[in-house]
Amino acid sequence: MKKPWKLLETLLIAVLMLTLLPQTAAADKGQTEQRTDNYLRKVRQKGELVMGTSPDYPPYEFVKNINGKSKIVGMDVEVGEKIAHDMGVKLVVRSMDFDSLLVGLETGKVDMVIAGMNATPKRAQSVAFSQPYYRSEQKLLIRTEDKGKYHNYKSFAGKSIGAQTGSMQATMLKKQAKNVKLKTMDKDNDLVLGLKTHKVDAVSVDKATAEAFAQNTDGIMVIPAGLKTESSATSVAFHKGANSLVKSANKSIAEIKQKDLINKKYLPQAGKYLTSGKTKKEVKASNSMWAYKDFFIAGVGYTLFISAISVFFGFLLGAILAFMRLGHNQIARSIATAYVEFIRGTPLMVQLLFVYFGLGLVINIPALLSGIIAVSLNSAAYVAEVIRSGINSIAVGQTEASRSLGLSRTATMRYVIMPQAMKNIWPALGNEFVSLIKESSIVSVIGVKDLIYQSRVVQADTYRGVMPLVITMILYFIITFGLSSLMKVIERKMNHD
Amino acid sequence: MTNAKPVIKVEHLQKKFGSNEVLKDINAQVNEGQVICLIGPSGAGKSTFLRCLNLLDQPSSGKVIFEDKELTALSEDQLDKLRERMGMVFQQFNLFPHMSIIENIKLAPMKVKGLSDSDAKAKGLELLDQVGLADKADAFPTSLSGGQQQRVAIARALAMDPEVMLFDEPTSALDPEMVGEVLKVMQDLAQKGMTMVVVTHEMGFAKNVADEVWFMADGYIQEKAAPQQFFAQPQTPRAQDFLARVLEA
Ligand SMILES: Nc1ncnc2c1ncn2[C@@H]1O[C@H](COP(=O)(O)OP(=O)(O)O)[C@@H](O)[C@H]1O
Ligand SMILES: [Mg+2]
Numbered sequence: 001m002k003k004p005w006k007l008l009e010t011l012l013i014a015v016l017m018l019t020l021l022p023q024t025a026a027a028d029k030g031q032t033e034q035r036t037d038n039y040l041r042k043v044r045q046k047g048e049l050v051m052g053t054s055p056d057y058p059p060y061e062f063v064k065n066i067n068g069k070s071k072i073v074g075m076d077v078e079v080g081e082k083i084a085h086d087m088g089v090k091l092v093v094r095s096m097d098f099d100s101l102l103v104g105l106e107t108g109k110v111d112m113v114i115a116g117m118n119a120t121p122k123r124a125q126s127v128a129f130s131q132p133y134y135r136s137e138q139k140l141l142i143r144t145e146d147k148g149k150y151h152n153y154k155s156f157a158g159k160s161i162g163a164q165t166g167s168m169q170a171t172m173l174k175k176q177a178k179n180v181k182l183k184t185m186d187k188d189n190d191l192v193l194g195l196k197t198h199k200v201d202a203v204s205v206d207k208a209t210a211e212a213f214a215q216n217t218d219g220i221m222v223i224p225a226g227l228k229t230e231s232s233a234t235s236v237a238f239h240k241g242a243n244s245l246v247k248s249a250n251k252s253i254a255e256i257k258q259k260d261l262i263n264k265k266y267l268p269q270a271g272k273y274l275t276s277g278k279t280k281k282e283v284k285a286s287n288s289m290w291a292y293k294d295f296f297i298a299g300v301g302y303t304l305f306i307s308a309i310s311v312f313f314g315f316l317l318g319a320i321l322a323f324m325r326l327g328h329n330q331i332a333r334s335i336a337t338a339y340v341e342f343i344r345g346t347p348l349m350v351q352l353l354f355v356y357f358g359l360g361l362v363i364n365i366p367a368l369l370s371g372i373i374a375v376s377l378n379s380a381a382y383v384a385e386v387i388r389s390g391i392n393s394i395a396v397g398q399t400e401a402s403r404s405l406g407l408s409r410t411a412t413m414r415y416v417i418m419p420q421a422m423k424n425i426w427p428a429l430g431n432e433f434v435s436l437i438k439e440s441s442i443v444s445v446i447g448v449k450d451l452i453y454q455s456r457v458v459q460a461d462t463y464r465g466v467m468p469l470v471i472t473m474i475l476y477f478i479i480t481f482g483l484s485s486l487m488k489v490i491e492r493k494m495n496h497d
Numbered sequence: 498m499t500n501a502k503p504v505i506k507v508e509h510l511q512k513k514f515g516s517n518e519v520l521k522d523i524n525a526q527v528n529e530g531q532v533i534c535l536i537g538p539s540g541a542g543k544s545t546f547l548r549c550l551n552l553l554d555q556p557s558s559g560k561v562i563f564e565d566k567e568l569t570a571l572s573e574d575q576l577d578k579l580r581e582r583m584g585m586v587f588q589q590f591n592l593f594p595h596m597s598i599i600e601n602i603k604l605a606p607m608k609v610k611g612l613s614d615s616d617a618k619a620k621g622l623e624l625l626d627q628v629g630l631a632d633k634a635d636a637f638p639t640s641l642s643g644g645q646q647q648r649v650a651i652a653r654a655l656a657m658d659p660e661v662m663l664f665d666e667p668t669s670a671l672d673p674e675m676v677g678e679v680l681k682v683m684q685d686l687a688q689k690g691m692t693m694v695v696v697t698h699e700m701g702f703a704k705n706v707a708d709e710v711w712f713m714a715d716g717y718i719q720e721k722a723a724p725q726q727f728f729a730q731p732q733t734p735r736a737q738d739f740l741a742r743v744l745e746a
Contacts, residue, residue, distance in 0.1 A: 400553055401591035401650075405605035405657060406581025409573070415604060419595050 040087070040244035043111055049084040049091055052110030053077070054098035056187070056456050059212045059270035060116035060234075063095075063457040070295065070449075070457065073273045075208065076114040078266035079133055079256065083112070083236065086252040095447035096367075100353070102127060105239055107357045108364075112238050112245065116206075118168060119235040128240050130249040132233030134262055138169065138225035139210035141195060141203040145219070150202065152226025156180045162191040162200035169204040172227050187456075192217060193465035208267065215271070289467055292458045299454030300475055306372055306450060307437045307479075313376040314436065315429075318383025325388055336384065343381035348442055351378055356446045371443030371450075379436045386432055390425035391417055426494065430487035434480045441476075451475060501528035504661050504692050505550060510559035512545055519545050521716030523559070527661065527694060532687045534703035534724070535696045537713035538739055543696045546713065547663050550694070551583045552576055564660065581609055584654030584662040588670050590646040592638040592653070598625070599634040602653045610657070617656075624652040628682050644675030648682055661692040668699060700743060704728055712736045 043049050053076060055061040061074035072093045084091035096104050101113045105127055119129035140161070142150055150156060153173070160181035163169040173182050183200050185191050191203040192213055205213070210222045236253075238245045256262060324336035343351070355377075356370035365373065394417050402412040444453035455472040459465055503526050510523040519542040527533055535543050548554040550561060552568050561568045563579060571579065593601050602621035606612040612620070625631045628648040638646055647667055654662060664683065668676040680702050687693060687706050697703060703710055703724055710727040712720040714735045720727060731737045 395589075395591075397587060397589050397591040398593065400548075401585075401587060401593070403553060403577075404551055404580055404583070404585035405654070406577055406609045407605060408577045411608055415608060416593055420593075 037241065037244050039111075039239065039242035040248060043087060043089055043245065047089050049080075049087060049089050049112065050110045051077075051080040051084075051091060051093050052096050052101050052104045052113045053080075053093060053115045054101060055095050056459070057098075057116055057209070059208050059267060059273075061114075062273075064273045065292070065294065070298070073270065075134070075262060075266040075270045076116060078269060079236070079253075079262075080112070080114050082256060082261070083249045083252045086255075087248050094367075095449075097445040097447070100357075100446060102237065103353070103357050105237060107360050108239070109357070109360055111242075112236055112249070114236050116208075116234050117237060119233065119237075123237070126240060127237040128242055128246050130236040130238070130246050131253050132235045133253045133256055134208075134234045136206035136208060136234065138172070138227045138229055139205060139207050139222050140225045141192065141205060141210055141213055141220050142201065142223055143195060143219055144221050146201070147221060150223060152224050153177045153180065153202075153204075154226060156202060159201040160199075161202045161204050162194055163204040164188060164191065169206075169227075172229070173204055176227055187459065187465070188213070189459045189465045192220065195220060212271070289458075289471055292468075295454040295458050296451070296471060296475060298449060299451035299472075300479070302368075302448065302450040302453075303437065303440060303476075304479065306368070306375060306440050306443060306448070307433075309372050310375040310379055310436060310440065311433050313372075314379030314383050317376065317380035319387055321380060321384035322387035322391070325384065326391060340381045340384050343378055344385075348374065348378050348439055349445070352442055352446065367443070367446045367448050370446060371440070371448045375436065375440050375443065378439075379432065382432050382435075383429065386428040387421075387425055390421040390428065393424050394420050422494065423491075426487065426491050430484055430491075433487070434484055437480055437483065438476065501531070503527070504529050504531075504563070505694075506560075506562040507550070508560040508562070510546075510549060510561065511557045512542070512549055512554065513557045518716060520549070520556075523718055525711065525718060525721070527692060529692055530690045531708045532691075532693045532706055533695065533709050533711055534707035535694060535711045535713060536698070536700075536703060536739075537719075541713045542716060543713055544665050547585075547665050547694065547696055550663060551580050551585060553585075577609075581605065581657045582660045584651075584657060584659035586647070586650050586654055586662065586664045586667045588666040590638075590643070590650045590670070592646055592650060594638050597635050597637055598630070598641070598649050601638070601649060602656050605653070606656050620656060621652070624655050625649070627655075627685075628652045629678075642675060643671045644678045647671065647675075647679045651679075651682055651686070655686075661694065662686065664693065664695040664697070666696050666698065668697070698743070700728070712739070714739070 053061045053072065055063050055072045055074070057074075059075050061072060061076045063070050064073045072095060077093060080091050080093065094104075094110055098115060101110075101115055101117075102123065104110045105113050113127075117123070119132065123129070140150070140153065153161065153176070156177065157179045158181070160183050161173055161177065162183045162185060163173055165184040165186050170182065170184050173180060183194070185194065188203070188205060188209060191200065194200045195203050196217075196219060204225060204227075214220055214222045236249050238249070321336045321340060324332040325340070327333060352371065352374040355365065355374040356367060359365060360370070398416055398420070399412055402416040403409075407415065441450060441452040444450050444456065447453070451472055455468040458468040505527040507523050507525045510520055511518070512520040523546060535546070537543055545554060549556045550563075552561070556569055564582065566579065568576065568579065593604070596604065599618060599621050602624060603614070603617040606617040606620060607614065622631060622634060625634055628651060630645060630648055630652070633641060633645065633649070638649070641649065651667075667683070668679050671679065676699070680699060683693070683695070683702070684706050695702070695707070707724050709721055710724050711718050712727065712731070712733070712735075719733045720731065720736050722732075727736070728740065731740055
């Protein structure tokens with residue numbers, strides 16, 4: 001179905017290595033908790049059940065603009081509501097990248113994960129799954145013009161079928177459809193786009209997804225896949241050992257199945273959100289990018305907010321690090337050097353996940369704050385190098401002349417070195433800030449609602465792959481170009497003084 | 498000479514860079530109003546010696562005594578206070594390129610001595626007049642010739658009313674036609690009674706202006722003598738050899 005374990009595993013290893021101590025402690029805690037299992041009691045104490053999901057997967061979960069506010073809706077959210085309601089608590093939905101969901105579960109960021117997730121044996125090793133709440137069928141999406149040409153996957157000998165990278169569909173096709181060309185992409189949206197533009201001849205998805213796309217996209221239709229499915233049952237995931245929660249959820253799920261709530265209530269409800277009860281034509285009109293301007297505005301807001309705060313703290317900490325490296329205190333110098341080398345030698349992605357999940361084991365840091373911390377800490381290392389090399393580029397004779405006149409080390413730095421160094425530092429700093437804005441987009445991985453995140457949401461919501469990307473690109477360019485122009489104006493002013 | 502007031506005393510000064518022992522055992526004294534010319538082959542340690550006098554370089558061992566204070570024992574703050582009393586002029590001028598000439602001169606009096614802007618400016622203009630550059634106050638260093646820059650550097654050092662002036666080959670980076678104007682300023686300064694230590698290859702200046710010539714080689718001051726005596730009858734083979742090569746060039 002969705003991207004499985006493999007990426008997660010690598011990330012987890014990285015997080016594990018970095019948090020060896022706290023992790024071990026948490027594992028110990030996990031064991032004692034398994035015996036007593038007070039998970040349900042704790043949830044009731046909090047009064048809320050936190051559900052993690054990746055809302056780019058209609059009709060399971062997706063973001064909908066309701067009365068000007070974006071809200072996560074879909075069949076899985078309805079299931080979550082039911083489970084929370086039966087426990088007597090409020091449901092809180094927290095959004096994350098699909099690959100981060102299980103880590104979020106293990107590190108206590110969320111109490112449960114409902115994300116159209118299959119209970120594969122591999123996943124079951126690290127989390128506890130409920131009974132399946134939905135059994136999906138496999139379908140293929142094809143172009144309406146090919147109606148009658150294809151009947152199931154066997155009709156595609158020599159043709160190509162698309163599936164999400166690393167998904168269950170991809171695995172099944174690889175095993176069962178030997179003479180079919182398999183093309184994988186990251187997002188279902190891109191696959192449907194590929195179908196319409198003849199890059200693939202069919203897209204392999206589950207029934208719920210297939211129906212959602214077919215209802216909202218002109219020129220495509222659903223046919224049976226004909227694939228033998230092994231495990232296509234979606235379940236709710238809990239922390240390993242949270243048996244009290246699993247038990248309670250299973251009771252709710254039994255009722256959902258008995259009353260066929262999914263087909264009778266949840267899916268129609270989700271479908272209503274998808275189409276808002278409109279005709280195809282009306283859907284198309286509401287899918288125009290203008291209707292989503294609030295999403296992009298919110299995204300720009302978050303991106304600017306994160307960038308501005310990170311630039312400020314990145315610069316502050318970077319300056320401190322630079323002076324630590326240039327100073328005479330050997331310990332401060334070593335610390336600063338180690339910090340700069342370590343940060344520059346590791347990916348921002350891992351640093352972000354470490355702050356959010358790793359440090360999250362010790363103190364609970366919200367996603368937005370985690371993003372700001374990670375981007376600031378990362379930027380500081382680069383800023384430190386920019387400042388340091390700017391200062392080092394000033395001839396040593398300048399310092400000697402200044403010191404020989406009786407100016408202190410600090411006064412020399414302030415009146416003689418920095419004014420000259422700033423002319424080298426400023427343009428490089430501008431470049432650094434521009435790349436900070438671009439790289440801040442990584443915070444969308446942990447569900448921060450920045451520009452990239454919003455563009456994904458709009459993609460998922462409108463079933464349009466390219467247009468949201470074009471708009472996002474233009475918006476990023478306006479921001480970065482605006483910033484670098486501003487820096488140049490200041491630079492020119494500086495050179496005139 | 499014997500009852501002259503000592504300004505700088507150096508005792509058993511040693512300076513190593515890693516395992517490279519540049520100054521081995523230097524003992525010397527500079528008296529008030531004296532002009533010392535320090536000469537010697539390149540790499541002898543002349544610059545290092547000068548930089549040890551105002552502690553731009555930290556001596557490895559030995560003492561530097563200035564105004565009755567043992568410099569190597571002082572804190573950073575105290576050192577800053579004493580450094581302003583020793584003006585230094587560098588081979589490469591080292592003017593601050595982001596400041597105008599007058600700003601170059603005003604900086605230390607204002608930031609270190611706390612002079613007001615107008616007082617510092619008045620003093621700066623007077624010193625510029627003294628080195629013949631009154632009309633260049635608002636120019637920037639890059640628009641000046643080497644000789645002019647070096648004269649500004651001298652004025653900048655003088656603005657702190659130093660007790661002693663240290664010159665490290667002040668004319669070596671200059672085109673030959675500009676050497677004279679800088680030496681002239683230095684000679685005027687000497688005539689006004691400024692205590693000076695001058696590292697130089699200008700033998701004419703040493704002969705005419707110095708009270709004493711010190712010859713440095715191999716980490717030691719090999720000879721100290723009045724200029725007439727030193728140039729006429731150098732005592733050590735090292736000095737004889739050096740003079741033979743310099744005078745023939
Ligand atoms: N900062 C330094 N680090 C290491 N070696 C130095 C340093 N400064 C000077 N030296 C060495 O000390 C020796 C004397 O240099 P210097 O005092 O500049 O000689 P001079 O001024 O007489 O030409 C040279 O061998 C030079 O390489
Ligand atoms: Mg030298």
